[in-house]
Amino acid sequence: MQSGSWTCEKRSNLKDESIPIESEGVPESGSAVLSIAVLGALGDLSTKLIFPALFNLYRQGFLQSSEVYIFGYGKDDVSDKEFRDHIYKYLIPDKAPSSEPPTADESKFLQLVKYIYGSNDEEKGFWLLDKVIAEHEVSKNRVGGSSRRLFYLALPPSVYPSACKMIRHYCMNKSNHGGWTRIVVEKPFGRDLDSSEKLSAQIGELFDESQIYRIDHFLGKELVQNLLVLRFANRFFLPLWNRDNIDNVQIVFREDFGIEGRGAYFDENGIIRDVIQNHLMQIFCLVAMEEPVSLNPEHVRDKKVKVLQAVLPIEDKDVVLGQYKGYTDELTVPDQSNTPTFASMILRIHNERWEGVPFILKAGKGLNSSKAEIRIQFKDVPSDIYKSSKVGRNEFVIRLQPSESIYMKLTVKQPGLEISTMQSELNLTFAERYQGVVIPDAYERLILDIIRGDQQHFVRTDELKAAWEIFTPLLHRIDNGKMKPILYEYGSRGPKEADELLEKAGYVQTHGYVWIPPSF
Template structure:
């Protein structure tokens, strides 16, 4: 960053505090610890680092959350690269975050990549990690900032090497003073046994407050709004239960297939890849009870309580599908039974949600890209306006794309006749918050790691319980080699899915489709 800009960092940088919309920083304050911050990206030459990790760090850099004079980035991987090689690879991906009109984006990208030092080495080599540690320590000695020397390690690596790399970090690279924090990516195992094995291996090396199991869905704006929306609005409190809600759907749809990831995807499938982690995290926030505070442990305690109340699904509770052409991928076996689509119905056995089906649906090669929560309310008693044909009331939280929260409701259609029709109360983020930068999920979560806020990261017992729910059905699918139903690309998935959710009470509205306002204007 230009010297004129860096001299202003302390004056303009957002404080490392949780700021409420009114500017009140009294709730859940997080102090800026000062000192140096070394961010080490392990697997720095890979796709995840290039497309997600470094762009997220760049977005924080642009907004002065990681000022250049006290922060240094280190890359480590097996690839034989120079500092300049890695910097050149990254430049085309450095576009995140918002800046003022006077700032030259190319100059900012150049200032950012100059913070990166790269070194290569094996993931099982003591010498490589010793060299990495010396690079970090030499830089820490050169910094003039008083305070702890903080080290953040981001594992942008295949899960198979997590234990090995974690041992090397523990053995050679821990901060001599200050803190060391380690970020690991999903998948956290393939079933309960493998997840517990991984947790045990990491638990022997690091304490729970040093580990950050990242699920980027927890960094999405609408997902983070769930707590505020649910517990800060009085009118929703009496409605949020089985007396008023018929069913809840949490949906993930992609209009494309595995796109070169067939080998990886075939090992895991859609349930392990999307439902067991992303959609279950959203379910917890929809269904949890109000925590006693916003302390990360209080929030995660309530999520675990929900997970403990969920019964284990059976094969009768699910529909599995595979899109036509999936096995044409050379990396996928011709006889693969891996599902690329799944609908699973879960039940939460507690007083609030008794009898309400939670329907999780995820699939590839479908009709659109969409992730949303759809809360469908029961029919209105004494329907004098014949509203059933219009469709039920629904509260929809659209996670991506075009973030929005809208309430589908029945209103009088303008005119001389008393005719009811369905419309919506709409909060579309790109219209309502046009002047506000909506951060990417990784950007927000990396800042949380720096702050030491674990609210949006998985705790070990939370991960274990999620696997306890899904492992029995996953093993049954694998053991019985249950063949998924083939479905055409570009559709809604197997027809059996719509039949299943219909049997559980979901009523699909016909003749009405919500269109994001920015598309309406076109």
């Protein structure tokens, strides 16, 4: 910790009108100094995801050492060297521990990192953070340059209001030459509609919507970002993407492991709050939304909100909840916990494009595989002279993780003298097609979007409200014990009732067909 006396004038009104909220859209320039402050800098999110993402942006040339400085802010009193040594171990994910000295790139990056000790709700630490950021801006800035300040809140949501007050009061951009201040907040954004609205109001009193970036890392994944391109840049999808041709849509997130020591967090939230209400609903929006007027972030987000507002209330008969056996044996999980580790549900959209098409959202832990995918199943072929429905329906599948792929299941003639049909696929496996191309991490993309001021892949306040309006009644019924999860075996497909729900929704299972990613 840096030594030195601390003096500061206290003010009762933290939204001091003498500190203007700057407008966005200030042109980026080579003379714009960038300061990135990561709050909660010693936590797992920061050390394992945010700092590696910043390092990758640096070594790819997106962060210029002549303009950027990175500040770790936390409540542990460690030196700059101790902090740099700590994050060095994680700069390259999956890198084996080594006693080797840092590479040239790693060394240069680490020299751009400084640690500030302070609490998330006390003036002293934020006064000091502002002081060292200002010193950096003065030392780096050229005449006429602007200053950019990015605050990443890698903190529990309960701390957001107090940390935002401190930032708003002490750490705003003060450049006379333009620039901006932006804050980044992570999910969960509340527990239900009321808590989300309260949190949004508290932050909204301090910052404009244009300054707030609610990050959902699923929106940074390669194939999630491909969705709008696939839908609106390919002629043959445009006439098919509707209720006349599509029978049902599945959006699936599966993990073959349990809560892994996150008992207190997970039991407070459950699989719906942790995965479905945010990650899967973001994908749902991109699959179901209408075409925006342009790629302007507000045009895209307007269409996402519109489709959320068309979702009908979720009925209990369209929901299956599960809890893997042994969940209540986990540390910090109550013996009588009603928290679901698995949920499958049907969403229905009341609009012209999707009326009658069930969207099945399914997520679970402790299952027999790990994957995230979108599976769009088309209706049977009318007047099916080849009886192709016996071998399965056409499907369009987007595998988000692992083995990022896009493939179409279709009926073809079996090789040979007989006229018989089978299912095969047209396949685009990214690792095979784009050999040597490194797919960026989701956090890299999203942090770069924040620096550029592109909010397309971030959650807007009204979008957040619309999503919570869909799920809050269901979550309250679960929280009040009116709906109970079904026990299922760890390492299984989940409750058998989930497969029955899938069948009820109209999904036709293809028996005997297994998609195998190409080997190369």
